[in-house]
Amino acid sequence: MVRIVAVSDTHGRLSPLERVAERVRDCDLLVHLGDGVAEAHELQLFYPDRRIVCVRGNGDWSSAEPETKELIIGGKRLFLCHGHTFGVKHGLDRLVRAGKNRQADLVLFGHTHTPFFHVEDGLTIVNPGSLGRGFPPSYAVIDIVDNVFVVNEGRL
Numbered sequence: 001m002v003r004i005v006a007v008s009d010t011h012g013r014l015s016p017l018e019r020v021a022e023r024v025r026d027c028d029l030l031v032h033l034g035d036g037v038a039e040a041h042e043l044q045l046f047y048p049d050r051r052i053v054c055v056r057g058n059g060d061w062s063s064a065e066p067e068t069k070e071l072i073i074g075g076k077r078l079f080l081c082h083g084h085t086f087g088v089k090h091g092l093d094r095l096v097r098a099g100k101n102r103q104a105d106l107v108l109f110g111h112t113h114t115p116f117f118h119v120e121d122g123l124t125i126v127n128p129g130s131l132g133r134g135f136p137p138s139y140a141v142i143d144i145v146d147n148v149f150v151v152n153e154g155r156l
């Protein structure tokens with residue numbers, strides 16, 4: 001089994017991110033999906049042995065992180081983005097197309113502050129919600145078990 005923890009939109013609030021890191025210690029990868037790259041970098045200082053990956057959101061003006069990343073974990077191809085450049089507040093068509101064009105198995109995005117989970121034509125799409133401006137604050141735990149994604153929402 002491979003465990004991925006996805007968070008987004010911490011908006012300057014480190015403490016909820018720290019709480020998630022403490023709560024889900026057994027993850028293989030922690031993904032921050034933007035609007036809080038500084039908090040992700042700070043968390044990495046506290047947990048140097050953890051694999052933490054992040055992408056830049058529309059609120060991460062000075063970040064050198066890219067707006068999208070692709071990676072493979074547990075034999076699955078992931079496409080990571082904040083979502084603002086794909087217009088996710090107005091629909092997911094562009095995001096789904098981008099995921100399919102990249103032959104992704106899993107698309108992770110943020111920006112809307114609303115948890116979301118959907119499977120379309122074999123593409124799993126997840127938004128963990130927001131740790132900084134969501135009520136209640138939320139995150140996602142995605143397990144890869146027997147080549148299948150098992151998605152659970154976490155709440156603080």
